[in-house]
Amino acid sequence: MNRNVLSRRLLVGVALATLAVAGCASNDPEPTSTSAGASEFGALSGSIKASGASFPNAFYQKALDEFAKVAPDLDVTYNSVGSGTGKKEFGSNLVDFAGSDSTVKDGDGPTPGSYLYVPTVAAPITVSYNLSGVSKLQLGPDTLAKIFGREIKKWNDPAIAADNAGVTLPDKNITVVHRSDGSGTTNNFTKYLVAAAPTAWKLGSGDTVAWAADTQAGEKNTGVAQLIKQSDGSIGYVDFADAKASGLTFAALKNKDGQYVAASLDGATSAVAGAEVKDDLTFNPLNAAGATSYPITAPTYLLVRPAYTDATVGKNVKGFIKWLLTDGQQFADGVGYAKLPTALQQKALAQLDKVQA
Amino acid sequence: MTQTTERPAVNLTQKGRGVVADRTFWIISLVSGLLVLAVLALILFTTLREAWPALSYSGTDFFTSSTWVPNDPDGDGPLGPQFGALAFIYGTVVVSLISLIFAVPISIGIALFLTELAPRRLRAAAVTVIDLLASVPSVVFGLWGIIVVGPALVKVFSWFHHVFGGVPVIGSVVGEPASSGRTFTTAGIIVAIMIVPIITSITREIFATVPESEKHAAFALGATRWEMIRGAVFPHSFGGMVGAIMLGLGRAMGETIAVSLTIGAATQIVPNIFASGNALPAVIVQNWGDPGVPPGRSALIACGVVLFAITIIINYAARIVVRRAEIRMKGAAA
Numbered sequence: 001m002n003r004n005v006l007s008r009r010l011l012v013g014v015a016l017a018t019l020a021v022a023g024c025a026s027n028d029p030e031p032t033s034t035s036a037g038a039s040e041f042g043a044l045s046g047s048i049k050a051s052g053a054s055f056p057n058a059f060y061q062k063a064l065d066e067f068a069k070v071a072p073d074l075d076v077t078y079n080s081v082g083s084g085t086g087k088k089e090f091g092s093n094l095v096d097f098a099g100s101d102s103t104v105k106d107g108d109g110p111t112p113g114s115y116l117y118v119p120t121v122a123a124p125i126t127v128s129y130n131l132s133g134v135s136k137l138q139l140g141p142d143t144l145a146k147i148f149g150r151e152i153k154k155w156n157d158p159a160i161a162a163d164n165a166g167v168t169l170p171d172k173n174i175t176v177v178h179r180s181d182g183s184g185t186t187n188n189f190t191k192y193l194v195a196a197a198p199t200a201w202k203l204g205s206g207d208t209v210a211w212a213a214d215t216q217a218g219e220k221n222t223g224v225a226q227l228i229k230q231s232d233g234s235i236g237y238v239d240f241a242d243a244k245a246s247g248l249t250f251a252a253l254k255n256k257d258g259q260y261v262a263a264s265l266d267g268a269t270s271a272v273a274g275a276e277v278k279d280d281l282t283f284n285p286l287n288a289a290g291a292t293s294y295p296i297t298a299p300t301y302l303l304v305r306p307a308y309t310d311a312t313v314g315k316n317v318k319g320f321i322k323w324l325l326t327d328g329q330q331f332a333d334g335v336g337y338a339k340l341p342t343a344l345q346q347k348a349l350a351q352l353d354k355v356q357a
Numbered sequence: 358m359t360q361t362t363e364r365p366a367v368n369l370t371q372k373g374r375g376v377v378a379d380r381t382f383w384i385i386s387l388v389s390g391l392l393v394l395a396v397l398a399l400i401l402f403t404t405l406r407e408a409w410p411a412l413s414y415s416g417t418d419f420f421t422s423s424t425w426v427p428n429d430p431d432g433d434g435p436l437g438p439q440f441g442a443l444a445f446i447y448g449t450v451v452v453s454l455i456s457l458i459f460a461v462p463i464s465i466g467i468a469l470f471l472t473e474l475a476p477r478r479l480r481a482a483a484v485t486v487i488d489l490l491a492s493v494p495s496v497v498f499g500l501w502g503i504i505v506v507g508p509a510l511v512k513v514f515s516w517f518h519h520v521f522g523g524v525p526v527i528g529s530v531v532g533e534p535a536s537s538g539r540t541f542t543t544a545g546i547i548v549a550i551m552i553v554p555i556i557t558s559i560t561r562e563i564f565a566t567v568p569e570s571e572k573h574a575a576f577a578l579g580a581t582r583w584e585m586i587r588g589a590v591f592p593h594s595f596g597g598m599v600g601a602i603m604l605g606l607g608r609a610m611g612e613t614i615a616v617s618l619t620i621g622a623a624t625q626i627v628p629n630i631f632a633s634g635n636a637l638p639a640v641i642v643q644n645w646g647d648p649g650v651p652p653g654r655s656a657l658i659a660c661g662v663v664l665f666a667i668t669i670i671i672n673y674a675a676r677i678v679v680r681r682a683e684i685r686m687k688g689a690a691a
Contacts, residue, residue, distance in 0.1 A: 004481065054646075081646050082645075082646025082647040083647060084646060084647040084648055084649070084654075085645075085646050085647070106651075107650075107651035175536060180617075180622030180643045181643040181644060181646060181647065182427070182643070182644045182645075182646060182647025182648060182649055182653075183646075183647055184647070190428075194432070202430070203428075203430055204428050204429055204430030204431055204432060205428065205432075206427065206428020206429065206649050206650060207427075207428065207647040207648075207649040208427045208428060208644060208647070208649050209426075209427070209428050209430070210424070210425060210426040210427070210428075210430070210624070211623075213623045213624060213625035213627075213632075213633075214623070215623065216535065216536075216537050216539070216621065216622075216623070216633065217621065217622030217623065217633075219617070219618065219643070227537055230508065230537070231536050231537060
């Protein structure tokens with residue numbers, strides 16, 4: 001047996017061993033808790049699947065982990081593929097419920113009347129920056145719009161200085177960082193700019209907008225955070241959980257009442273409380289009234305069907321979402337999301353009761 | 358005396374098992390060949406059908422305009438989304454060209470080294486290592502590109518910009534580098550590393566088929582090693598080399614994840630190769646989850662159709678080039 005044959009057989013052996021190990025790894029983790037938990041949820045069994053927005057994914061994954069302890073026989077999966085794909089899959093009956101940061105419009109997939117909105121959590125979108133020597137930054141909406149629209153190109157521009165009395169701003173170029181992929185985060189950030197700075201912001205709102213060519217783009221919130229961290233003089237929008245995880249500094253933004261508020265969960269809760277809630281339970285906490293409201297707070301919803309043809313699936317969906325709106329809310333703070341204020345929570349539970357299963 | 362047995366007369370027109378096997382083989386081969394054509398035609402047809410809403414919305418502007426506005430910029434006002442993919446076509450072409458410029462000399466050099474210069478024992482090890490390079494996943498290359506290679510290359514780009522920036526024509530090509538290091542050139546270099554194994558292994562096989570007699574004839578006439586390679590190896594292998602390069606080019610143009618991470622996602626057409634840009638497969642993978650306002654999803658599929666068309670055109674052009682060169686080099690034997 002010469003060396004070639006030996007090395008080839010060794011390679012084959014290693015490959016087979018790798019396959020065997022991969023095959024042995026179990027897909028479904030065994031539920032760890034054997035205690036009864038809330039018995040109304042403990043009786044649920046079956047499996048339901050969902051897909052949608054990546055913005056609330058950190059919260060949903062944590063919630064799923066905790067829910068598995070309470071209802072070990074019910075298997076829930078949530079695939080974070082993006083609001084657009086989630087809505088399309090919901091409309092094509094591929095998933096039982098979907099997560100979306102944005103409301104359903106024509107062409108998204110679900111036909112009118114085939115869905116109900118259930119708000120779940122809200123979270124601030126921070127304006128994170130990296131500027132050596134400046135640890136506190138305040139920005140008004142017009143200044144923000146001009147920075148992201150590339151009309152203001154240097155940090156020591158008079159418009160920024162006007163918002164920051166007493167802070168020495170260096171003579172550095174501003175590097176704007178945004179998302180390279182389509183995202184509900186971009187959608188909510190640009191909707192805020194359209195609402196708060198309608199004349200200064202020219203690019204409209206949407207999951208992607210036509211950013212100027214001399215800006216930088218990162219993939220997902222973590223990509224944007226990484227780009228901000230690595231270049232001095234950069235500014236971008238990152239959701240609260242990822243900004244905190246990456247250790248970024250965020251700017252305090254001027255809200256509708258004229259107060260400068262830094263991104264925080266309390267600011268988000270205040271914004272949701274101050275938001276107008278429509279009949280279908282969509283609400284807009286962007287640029288909300290309230291002295292302590294943080295102006296860029298993004299809502300997120302779950303889309304459910306008004307009636308489920310499969311009674312077990314319907315019961316399971318209602319059970320899971322009810323848990324999410326009651327016991328599940330306590331886990332939101334830990335992962336950087338603001339739970340719903342009581343009034344909205346009650347409305348959401350009432351909406352969920354309308355689902356026939 | 359050996360006993361002779363009467364051998365039955367062979368009837369060549371008799372139907373036997375051989376005929377059935379032959380017929381079956383013929384049918385299977387025909388079906389396989391047609392299957393490939395059918396799959397290609399099906400891909401073209403279905404993607405065109407999905408892409409049609411965007412193509413009819415933008416018309417020829419899709420191929421000639423570099424304005425890509427995927428949302429409704431003024432809400433309910435008169436402006437709507439615009440889809441012009443010229444910037445992405447430009448990005449794909451530039452990244453592929455840069456990757457070829459880096460990969461082709463290196464691959465041919467490696468192949469020549471392995472066939473002409475390397476000692477026998479080194480050959481096997483080198484082949485294994487190069488094939489190992491081919492097995493590294495694309496996303497790993499992309500991550501390495503944005504975390505290590507991009508930031509490191511910014512200094513190199515700045516040096517080029519500093520030194521050659523003032524020169525009249527070349528100056529606009531080596532402009533101000535993007536500070537993140539995610540540029541056409543970075544993407545080109547990463548893709549070059551990814552296509553080196555493909556071009557090398559095919560070229561090496563081609564070089565190995567050069568008849569020893571031709572090489573010895575060149576040596577006998579007093580050629581140096583390089584002159585032998587130029588006179589005996591290259592003319593014989595020209596068709597195969599172009600084929601290998603076309604394969605590498607096809608991979609380079611379709612390379613998605615690595616390019617999408619390292620190219621910087623900026624929609625612009627600039628001569629500056631140190632600027633950020635975007636490419637057709639990259640824009641598809643970036644925006645697929647949330648394509649935005651309809652016909653956004655259609656527009657992304659239309660980008661795929663354009664990429665498909667470009668690949669077919671380039672492959673066809675390569676065939677013509679190879680045919681002409683072979684006729685010229687081999688004369689009547691071609």
